[in-house]
Amino acid sequence: MEALEPLTNEQRRSIVAWLVDAYRASDRRPFDVLDDDARRRFGEGGAEEQRRIFFTLLCYAALAAQPAPEAVVQADWRRFLSAGLIERVYEGSFDLARFAVSPPVSRSDSRGKVIDFVRLAERRQTWSQLLPRPADPVDVIDLLHAASGGTLKSRAFWTVREMLRYGLWPADGLARSAFLPDGRVRKRAVRMGLVDLPESADRLEDMKAVSAALHAATGLAGSQARTLFDLPISLAAVRCEICDTARMASCPVPCCRWREQTLRAEVVA
Secondary structure, eight states, X not given: OOOOOOOOHHHHHHHHHHHHHHHHHSXXXXXXXXXXXXHHHHHXXXXXXXXXXXXXXXXXXXXXXXXXXXXXXHHHHHHHHHTTHHHHXXXXXXXXXXXXXXXXXXXXXXXXXXXXXXXXXXTHHHHGGGOSSOSOGGGHHHHHHHHTTTOOSHHHHHHHHHHHHTTSSOOTTTGGGOSOOOHHHHHHHHHHTSOOSOTTOOSHHHHHHHHHHHHHHHHTTOHHHHTTTTHHHHTOSOOGGGOOHHHHHTOOOTTOHHHHHHHHHHHHO
């Protein structure tokens, strides 16, 4: 099959503008792990308070790094919070035997993530280097990945995004690492033509390239579009990752490269 040329910047701008308009018109918004009070305490509190709040965010990132719908993850997260488990892990009073007998969640994926919570608590000296704000934005993703024992991969970018979205970190130097490059976002971005990488590119360095590429592409539609990060893509109603002929026929995304590629393949066949 003939390789397709990359989209022009004008074509990418039109896609981003459409995605941003659709996002703003919808009621889909990201789940807030930190409420207004937690954000206020992070800004006003000392180093220990900041570590405790940041640890909470890291634990949710670790919990969400599993193949489960976001609503399921959120439900288990609330159960962990209600049981006081996150706080006990941070304070070092977590009782594994008690947890094994009566875990607050039933799903094995979520129960297993408690190991990641404990690992994050034990490595607080590593990730605490990022507080109150990272000294070197270039190292943030690698540091989060290492501090989590590899658990935080695409969710390392999510962590940066949330800290910027909450206004707890400055965007300067960090925005290029604040676009969630998980499988869903990568597939959508690649198929639309916003990113020129294989859909399966899932090494950490590939994810850095995807985040940076999306940062560049969204900027084509203006600075306000960039402040929404990957949300117009990750929360979009269009589901490019499961696109088929029927969906293509009514797809509203302008300049979609996946549609062009598929139609061209059908003509060749």
